[in-house]
Amino acid sequence: MEKVVEVEGCDEGKFEVTGLEKSNFVLSSPKHVADPVVYKLVRVDGNGRLVPATDDELMEVEGLLENEKREAHIVADTGQALGCTFNEVSSSGMPQLESSEGLSLSENTEADTEKLSTQLEETVPSSARSFSDDHVTQPGSVGEYLKPLDGPIQGGSSTYAGYINSKPDFSKLKGEICLDNLSIKELHEVFKATFGRDTTVKDKLWLKRRITMGLTNSCDVSTTTFVIKDNKLVKKDNEDGSNNVNLATGKEYPAVVVEYNVDLLNSLSSQIDEHQTISENNVAENNLANEDLAADQRAAKRVRKPTKRYIEELSEAESKEYSGKLIASPKNIGIRPLPSISHARPARNLPLEGRTIITRLDSLGGFGIQVPCVYRVRRSRPRKNVTALLKFHPSDMGMTATFIKRGLDVHGSHMVNESMNKVLEVNSTPGQTPQQFVAESNNEKSSTDLGQNMELKYVDTSGDTSDDNVVTVPTAKGGIRRKHHRAWTLSEVMKLVEGVSKYGAGRWSEIKRLAFASYSYRTSVDLKDKWRNLLKASFAQTPTDKGANSRKHPSMPIPAPILLRVRELAEMQAQSPSPNLSASKLSACGSVNETRPGYL
DNA sequence: GTTAGGG
DNA sequence: CCCTAAC
Incomplete structure (x- = not known):
């Protein structure tokens, strides 16, 4: 007590x-x-x-x-x-x-x-x-x-x-x-x-x-x-x-x-x-x-x-x-x-x-x-979620906007023609429009070379353009830029090829700027890597196999023609590795055309 | 800032 | 795709 x-x-x-x-x-x-x-x-x-x-x-x-x-x-x-x-x-x-x-x-x-x-x-x-x-x-x-x-x-x-x-x-x-x-x-x-x-x-x-x-x-x-x-x-x-x-x-x-x-x-x-x-x-x-x-x-x-x-x-x-x-x-x-x-x-x-x-x-x-x-x-960690969200997001909403944006960009770059405008106007639907757009653009530029209708077929333009934002995700870690895997679409590949043909392989920044202006999420490094992969693929695969390049993964079936082109370009460039800058630019269009025509 | 190459 | 070395 x-x-x-x-x-x-x-x-x-x-x-x-x-x-x-x-x-x-x-x-x-x-x-x-x-x-x-x-x-x-x-x-x-x-x-x-x-x-x-x-x-x-x-x-x-x-x-x-x-x-x-x-x-x-x-x-x-x-x-x-x-x-x-x-x-x-x-x-x-x-x-x-x-x-x-x-x-x-x-x-x-x-x-x-x-x-x-x-x-x-x-x-x-x-x-x-x-x-x-x-x-x-x-x-x-x-x-x-x-x-x-x-x-x-x-x-x-x-x-x-x-x-x-x-x-x-x-x-x-x-x-x-x-x-x-x-x-x-x-x-x-x-x-x-x-x-x-x-x-x-x-x-x-x-x-x-x-x-x-x-x-x-x-x-x-x-x-x-x-x-x-x-x-x-x-x-x-x-x-x-x-x-x-x-x-x-x-x-x-x-x-x-x-x-x-x-x-x-x-x-x-x-x-x-x-x-x-x-x-x-x-x-x-x-x-x-x-x-x-x-x-x-x-x-x-x-x-x-x-x-x-x-x-x-x-x-x-x-x-x-x-x-x-x-x-x-x-x-x-x-x-x-x-x-x-x-x-x-x-x-x-x-x-x-x-x-x-x-x-x-x-x-x-x-x-x-x-x-x-x-x-x-910790929180920052969950990348997946973010990614998913991001991906998801863009598809619906972003599409249209992106598309338009892309159209504009393209236009600015002289890539596109009048049809573009049409397309833009026309397209209320995200999905369709892009396709048209791509197809047209491609046709104009490299229609002959790439030739082929393949483009139209494969052109999927659809999703890719949509998100610029999504692409880059700042990570909590020191490193920041984690791109979520973004599959290369055929249109992108074609553009890449086109760009390479025009500006030459290795001029990635150029290509990026000019040909991929609309694809903000593709960096020059990406282009380079992709090109590397394309080269690899093109050589690995027999060019003869044009029609179907049924590659293993449906995800990225690269049309044979494109691979062929890649190979060509590679060979061609190997021969004349470094034209001077001005020359390359000037000659780009012509040279490409010249080169390719032979092939086709 | 870009490019090339390896991972 | 990422990272790094080299330019």
Whole structure:
């Protein structure tokens, strides 16, 4: 009982401290930070027996840690250390420690919701919670994804746990403890087995908790009946709560078990309802609901994390090319007290830089303080989606526009004739028009040489022209330009051949400019590569085979005539590799014609 | 910035 | 298609 009293006193003092810290934030933090480290060391040496600091100090630190943790999410190490320390300390007077911890938690919670703090007389379980938080938080990169969850979890765990846990009455808890059956001795044994050391703590609950945590990897597992998953409070009748799988993300989270007091629970229920869904069975139910809930929570509480929602949406949005990204973000942003978060953690946080970066990211999304760079990176990744979208997009809408554009370009380049205009006018349908267009253009220019009606047949012009945009996709990676595979159409090939014949192989930039003006997505390199491939193909294949060059892949059946031409051109150019520029240009038309005619 | 070549 | 070396 005395303990309790002390705790309360501490609590209040701590309260004050906390308040100060909050106001001071970063400045105050260093001191606190220092403390944690020391404690940590002490703890290691002392096997938990040593109590380095006064209760007040501990409480302060803890409170700080808690707060910061909550805010920053980054603190894992110190937080754990503290938690351990407390636990260890508790060996001597465990109730105090825990209570203090609990108090700190309650405080934190309180900060968010001040009402409940008063309700809490004692806090028991906080240490566990801190662990859980830390773990969750730590995953860093993964955290991006997790964060959304974390936010809820932490908020939920800390807040709810705090409130719920606040019950001083161990008897109740004990009753619920699974390990209850074991005697203290047994528990000690188990404890030793688990941690490799003895413990003097005689409190069953504590032992059980410790053991459970140890087994579960420092998740806060306690005897509770309720487990907080994601955002939800789930009754854990059947589950042991050691590990919960987050359905939404599919990731495993350490289950946070909350020891609760029925009375408190009831009193809190209303609040909980607002933020979390309490359900026995439906965890899955909430995926959708979670977001809303989370958002609400944040709004209500003053959310700390960028919020998973934000992230998720962002990611989605990105994948979709920035559709309507931040539904949730606004709330968060508005609500969030940005400043408080980062400061406390010394080593890890990069207050300024990190912030800046984050901010930047946020700005992209709209706002997200903690929005992780990592996530961003990740997000950018999904090329496929983008590509698909892009591809898809252009086909319908783009076609017409493209076509027109192309027509214009061609016209400008003197490639086209009057028919072009006609075509343009005529074509309301994307698909058809292009064909005509191509056919005509080809006919005019190289009609004789290429000759053949092949052109008409094969001319497919259809899709290719459409998207300039799609072609180039900036990648998150260093490299940027990833062209999605764009099959060469026959028309393109013909143009290429034509261009080569006119300007000569190797003058890719020229060809690109003049002959492929309309195909913005084909670079000179592409032309070169394609030409190379054509050459290869042309030589590989027998020219005799004109009619059908049934190549293996239907995708790119290059008409024999074209291959022939390619071969010719190649041979021809091999003979007269480098005419001078002017000469080549001048002679281009003529030479081509000359050369080819022979062939035909 | 282009071109050639290899991967 | 991508990347790089060489011009």
